Amino acid sequence: MRYNRITTGIIDELKSIVGEANVIVDREKMEVYGRDEVSEAMWQHMPEVVVKPENARQISEIMKLANRELVPVTPRGAGTGLAAGAVPVLGGIVLSLERMNRILEVDKENLFMVTEPGVTTGEVQRTARAEGYLYAGDPCSADSSFIGGNVATNAGGNKAVKYGTTSRHIFGVEVVLPNGDIVTLGGKCVKNVTGYDLVHLMVGSEGTLGIVTKIYLKLMPLPKYVADLLVPFDDVEKAINIVPVIMTHGGIIPTCLEFMDNLSIKAAELYLNQQLPYGDAAAYVIVEVDGNSERQVQEDYETIGKLCLENGGLEVFVADNKSTQERIWKARRCYAEALRMISPVYCMEDIVVPVSQIPRALEAINRIAEKYQIKIPCCGHAGDGNIHATLLRENRGEHSWHEVKEKVLEEMYRVVYDLGGNLSGEHGIGAKRKDAMARFMDPVQLNMIRSIKKALDPNLILNPGKVVDVF
Numbered sequence: 213m214r215y216n217r218i219t220t221g222i223i224d225e226l227k228s229i230v231g232e233a234n235v236i237v238d239r240e241k242m243e244v245y246g247r248d249e250v251s252e253a254m255w256q257h258m259p260e261v262v263v264k265p266e267n268a269r270q271i272s273e274i275m276k277l278a279n280r281e282l283v284p285v286t287p288r289g290a291g292t293g294l295a296a297g298a299v300p301v302l303g304g305i306v307l308s309l310e311r312m313n314r315i316l317e318v319d320k321e322n323l324f325m326v327t328e329p330g331v332t333t334g335e336v337q338r339t340a341r342a343e344g345y346l347y348a349g350d351p352c353s354a355d356s357s358f359i360g361g362n363v364a365t366n367a368g369g370n371k372a373v374k375y376g377t378t379s380r381h382i383f384g385v386e387v388v389l390p391n392g393d394i395v396t397l398g399g400k401c402v403k404n405v406t407g408y409d410l411v412h413l414m415v416g417s418e419g420t421l422g423i424v425t426k427i428y429l430k431l432m433p434l435p436k437y438v439a440d441l442l443v444p445f446d447d448v449e450k451a452i453n454i455v456p457v458i459m460t461h462g463g464i465i466p467t468c469l470e471f472m473d474n475l476s477i478k479a480a481e482l483y484l485n486q487q488l489p490y491g492d493a494a495a496y497v498i499v500e501v502d503g504n505s506e507r508q509v510q511e512d513y514e515t516i517g518k519l520c521l522e523n524g525g526l527e528v529f530v531a532d533n534k535s536t537q538e539r540i541w542k543a544r545r546c547y548a549e550a551l552r553m554i555s556p557v558y559c560m561e562d563i564v565v566p567v568s569q570i571p572r573a574l575e576a577i578n579r580i581a582e583k584y585q586i587k588i589p590c591c592g593h594a595g596d597g598n599i600h601a602t603l604l605r606e607n608r609g610e611h612s613w614h615e616v617k618e619k620v621l622e623e624m625y626r627v628v629y630d631l632g633g634n635l636s637g638e639h640g641i642g643a644k645r646k647d648a649m650a651r652f653m654d655p656v657q658l659n660m661i662r663s664i665k666k667a668l669d670p671n672l673i674l675n676p677g678k679v680v681d682v683f
């Protein structure tokens with residue numbers, strides 16, 4: 213597909229749609245819109261222009277203009293993505309949702325919140341909490357990511373073990389389609405089989421099928437009691453083996469079940485500039501349980517603690533108040549930033565396997581790391597079978613880094629697919645994993661995705677170069 217360049221005429225039209233102050237062409241100011249949180253330079257690309265609309269109507273006009281002029285449009289939330297999804301790899305317009313940042317309604321009768329896409333996830337969580345509710349979406353980037361970005365990537369995060377990923381909480385979206393049509397899919401009804409499930413076609417479509425401009429998300433009662441356990445292990449295998457044991461121990465569904473290996477613990481210590489308990493442990497397992505009965509929560513964490521100790525846990529630290537809980541979660545949440553202390557450039561992967569296969573996946577990653585002499589710290593949402601295995605470049609030269617990285621990824625993905633898994637659990641495909649997805653996904657499924665893309669975006673102007681190539 214050949215796209216046209218942005219002309220001064222297009223820029224003038226964009227200014228007339230969103231106002232002069234909301235169109236950026238200054239190179240220095242546009243720089244931040246040319247990357248997300250993927251650290252490698254090959255996944256960065258400057259936009260030709262950045263626009264900041266304030267409502268769906270303006271976005272609709274921008275999409276009509278982009279179709280007429282055949283220029284690409286890349287939707288952008290907070291830019292915390294880890295797949296180069298918001299990077300305009302083919303140039304054109306970056307459409308930033310940052311000005312659409314209002315919470316529109318907290319509907320206590322139906323237990324829904326209605327928001328614009330540019331509200332941070334943290335603000336959604338805090339607003340729900342202040343009203344006595346839980347918004348259970350909880351990516352580690354909650355303080356900075358936007359709720360619209362979470363919807364577009366179907367973000368996972370810490371509480372997905374018990375409460376599911378973002379899609380589970382989304383019952384409706386207003387979307388601007390690539391042709392500029394504005395449509396509301398779903399809404400506040402908890403059931404809806406009136407035609408295809410288009411809400412959940414949009415959720416996780418990474419800005420390739422439509423631009424999400426309003427979100428109807430479900431609130432839940434806030435659990436009264438929460439407790440976290442931090443369990444160090446002196447053996448990685450024992451630590452990862454405890455995951456399926458906890459998950460299949462009848463009756464308890466933990467809210468979170470996280471894993472950190474020693475390199476990840478060490479990186480967190482460096483980043484936080486503090487010693488963590490058992491900082492030399494081979495691995496940490498972090499478990500959270502919640503509920504409305506204090507006794508039940510206590511029974512649950514005592515049972516899990518006992519299971520850990522019986523299976524090689526060195527000690528069980530219990531955090532049942534906000535400040536000790538925050539200390540544990542700080543160490544876990546800082547993973548992405550902390551690794552930069554060891555290697556400013558890295559390649560963070562997001563593999564997912566059935567929970568029972570987690571020990572085998574980790575074993576294979578360690579074997580591959582040894583074979584290619586590369587450090588691959590592993591950390592992640594083990595209770596979902598989702599591990600962030602991160603290849604560290606350290607001092608490798610450009611050529612050797614790319615060569616080793618490609619070989620490692622190919623072997624790692626092969627193992628994951630053999631174990632019944634997929635190459636991304638929550639970060640998505642974006643530009644970064646597009647070619648790998650084309651190699652590993654069932655061709656029939658790939659063609660279904662291509663057909664949907666072509667049907668909704670015949671000119672291929674919305675977020676091209678992402679998820680799938682269409683010819």
Ligand SMILES: Cc1cc2nc3c(=O)[nH]c(=O)nc-3n(C[C@H](O)[C@H](O)[C@H](O)COP(=O)(O)OP(=O)(O)OC[C@H]3O[C@@H](n4cnc5c(N)ncnc54)[C@H](O)[C@@H]3O)c2cc1C
Binds near residue numbers: 297549
């Ligand atoms: C420190 C750190 C921790 C993280 N932890 C987690 C985690 O625990 N779980 C997890 O799932 N992810 C995690 N991430 C990744 C990232 O935060 C999520 O993918 C998040 O959902 C991206 O939101 P964003 O607003 O930054 O989107 P962006 O990065 O701006 O965009 C991501 C994708 O969504 C599209 N998009 C954004 N907004 C819209 C919209 N309104 N309409 C249509 N398309 C849109 C973009 O085109 C792009 O394809 C983490 C990232 C960092 C840096």
